[in-house]
Amino acid sequence: MKKIFTVLVLLLAVSTMFFVVGCKKEEKGTVKIAVVGPHTGDLASYGIPTIKAAELVVADWNANGGVLGRQIELVIEDDVCKPEVAANSAAKVVGEGVVAVIGHICSGATKSAMGIYNEANIPAISPSATNPPLTQSGDYPNFFRTIASDDAQAATDAEFIAKTLGLKKVAVLHDKADYGKGFADFTVEALKGLGVETVLYEGITAGAVDYSAILTKIANSDAEAIVFGGYHPEASKLVQQMTQMGLDIPFVSDDGVKDDTFIKVAGEYAEGVYASGPMDTSANPMSQKATADHKAKYGEDPGAFFINAYAATIALLNAIEKADSTDGLEIMKALRSNYVDTPLGSISFDDKGDAIGVGFAVYQVQNGAYVEL
Amino acid sequence: MNKIIQEIKKSVLSALWLMILTFPIMVIKVNSYEGVVLWRWKNLMWIGIGTFFLSWLWRFLLDRKENGPGESKPDADRDGKFSLRKALGERKVKIPTLAVLAILVLAFPFMVKFYQVGIMTSALMFVILGLGLNIVIGYGGLLHLGYAAFYAMGAYTYGLMYLYWGLPFWAALPLGAVSGAVFGIVIGVPVLRLRGDYLAIVTLAFGEISRLLLENMSGFTKGPEGIAQIPRPGFFVKLSLQGATTYLFYICIVLVLFAIFVIRRLEDSRIGRALEAMKEDDIAAQSMGIDLAKTKLITFALGAVWAGMVGVVLAAKTTYINPGSFTLMESVMILVAVVLGGTGSIPGVILGAFLVTLIPEYFRALADYRMLMFGVALVVMSIFRPQGIIPRVRKRYLVGEDKS
């Protein structure tokens, strides 16, 4: 008992020190916006482009006098894409007094954080969380996103398979994760509506060293194509092993695969792969400017969801300006009622929080690059 | 003088060796898409300089550890010097300290920003998990690598029962404890014959199987999509976010105290002594008339109860659960907390759990370096404090002598 004591006393002393150090003075006069997502760990590459996008937009606006005549300040928090960490990060940014959030990146983390934003009446705009219930269930009234949901994406893919490729039987695989399985499930449903039969539906183990067993199974079924829900590392292993064993059928996948890293990693095996992704915006002058700014500042091409995050930040700042207030409810009303020009085109948000005017298209890898079909 | 030259020689050799060893990974960076090779010679220099000094320090510390620092003895109590531990043991000091401590803990949520309360609650949850695993490892001597399964059991008990029957938090908490215990026994029965590392790997397997089943049986458990919108506990009325967070903090404090109380009672009980005997030598224990099967099952059940309860608290705190929160890494981290703090020692485990949760939390600024530093800390701590930071003090039973 004595020891427990000693420890508790020491711990309390140490933690009090942390809190004293941690409590900085509030900076008055700035409008605070949080950017939350995975900034360290294995999913960091999905979260960091969002910070860069927000920083670029905010730098632009601040140079032109900020919003509501006040400067904008970003509060950046890491949630490593884990629901249990996201709850703490959300509480932290709410405690910092932010008026709105850009994020989170992963759907699971978003769900756990939204409860806290709902309580605090703070809107959150995600550039990447595509899980349909986030908008469709009505449980997250403060949630907005600048990316289309998984079911919209699945519908695009299904239509492509049924109409453009004209196939009747497919095998559907997924990586047993939130995003991949959601996409696979919606695709199966959409395909059914179009009269395409799913002859095989299975989860695969992400990170496994070999997929020959499941590919053999597909080769022995009468599937005319493989639909895969998941991310590029598994997709590139699948396509490589397909080519090596001579399984030559179309491979159709999702936005997790429509990533240049996929082409880099899979190399020659990537040729001919179909993947859906947000509609090409490279012709949009704002999008060109955003990309050029990114190159000028960071010396490289922008990463995943950069354009979506850029659009989200613009939409948010515009809504604050239009609402003429930093009150969460006012901002949300403004988000829903105003169209704004972004790199994604002119967008607004519907009642559920999905962006109007944002959709998906199907791409194919041709000569080492994704080409919109 | 000669010694110094020798030391310099050793350090130079270590530095050279590490420079060679880390050469490909630290110096060369190949960008095969653009056909560019980046040579980062500066890194090599840093490795050399760093290793030179660090290896010196390392040898010095190892030497000190082996030959003893010379003067100050580890057990300062007997020297008559001031000792925090001793001072706290005295009644005059103990009661006021306890009172101050209690007030500080009670007032904590009102003294700090509320996200700190959330973080502290996470840390306390980890403390309870550590205390629970400590029963299995520290007292029973059974290496368990699937502890996160019990944690998942608790979380899903609440999640699923809320989803299907709308069960409230307070009904789920005891049910979580029960389901944890039942699951502990279910896993325990097939592994009764196994010991040591074989036991470890089988518990690991059970842990992974449970997670995979949660993932695959998506019709029932909602699979990887997870269960969302789990309510936070209410206090007669629905609480605000701040209120609910504070409430969960107090619930965790009570659970920690309850766990400490139960474990301390356990130590003195028949079961506790049976565990002790089993840990030392199971065959000898058996021949002394201890029912090994029963004792092992009780250990598993007693350990799992806490994880079950913390699982319920987790579901209530994050309002969203999915199988991804209960991976092998989670089990490993709880194990790390126990061993780092001091296997079998309650204050050690508490400290270990705080370190494992709060260090990564407060060292966010180190970004990607923090996991590296965490790894270094594990290695260094294992080598210099192999019994844990606060090693266990065995109870001594004195015969024929008054205890006081």
Added chain:
Amino acid sequence: MKYFLQLVLAGLTKGSIYALIALGYTMVYGIIKLINFAHGEIYMIGAFTALIVGGALQITTGLSPLTILAISLAAAIFFSSGYGVTMEKIAYKPLRNAPRLTALISAIGMSLILQNYVLLAQTSDFLPFRSMIPNFPFLTPGKSLVTTTQLVILITTVVVMVILTLLIKFTRTGKAMRATSQDKVMAQLVGIDINKVITFTFAVGSATAAIGGVLIANHTGQINFYIGFLAGIKAFVAAVLGGIGSIPGAVLGSLVLGMTESFGAGYISSAYEDVFAFIILILILIFKPSGLLGRNEIEKV
């Protein structure tokens, strides 16, 4: 029948992949009774070294692919062994007489260090690992059965296993290893330098991991800093399944595991392949508590 054969070959491939990593696991365990959690990381470092050295050579010199393969494989073996030996010196040697759990924590720490070291010094992204083994033309007609890399992996596993078994059974060093494994104190008394023997074991175990790293990366076509963790767990399961400490056991265990996963995926569902793998582990350990080829310890009081 063809489908059955295909699944057998898929299982054999997977099994041999696990075996290449499990061999090192089992050797280290055999000698110091430590679950070397960081062994998977050694395998990852082997693959990374080969990628870096191979890539640098390809860009800066005009050597033929086979020469590059040979050099990068040699580099991978050298550096992996170096990391293995150094790791033992730093993190495990001071803990020889400490509680075994503490050594396990040190191994977990080492695993985190190596993962994050590669993450920070190189990248967190997946990197392509171009196959360096040219396709064997005679396999082209049967490529739906077995591909070139699969065949190479199968043959290498068998060769490595045979060499290791011979090494342990018939050489002086092998004898010293067996003696050290059975009783360190006695081994020292009869004049065996156990430090040297342990260093040697780590070197050989890491070298097999490096060979595994290069071949497996050839097969999967990609690597990142995290591949070692997942592969390490599977290899550990395989080693225990076969009877940890036994060389043929590690290979047998790996093949059983690979087959189970392959048939589970082929005839039931690939979503459950890991579940089948773990269930077979539990079943075997329940009926043979020290693994398929593990020695039963005689218990004394």
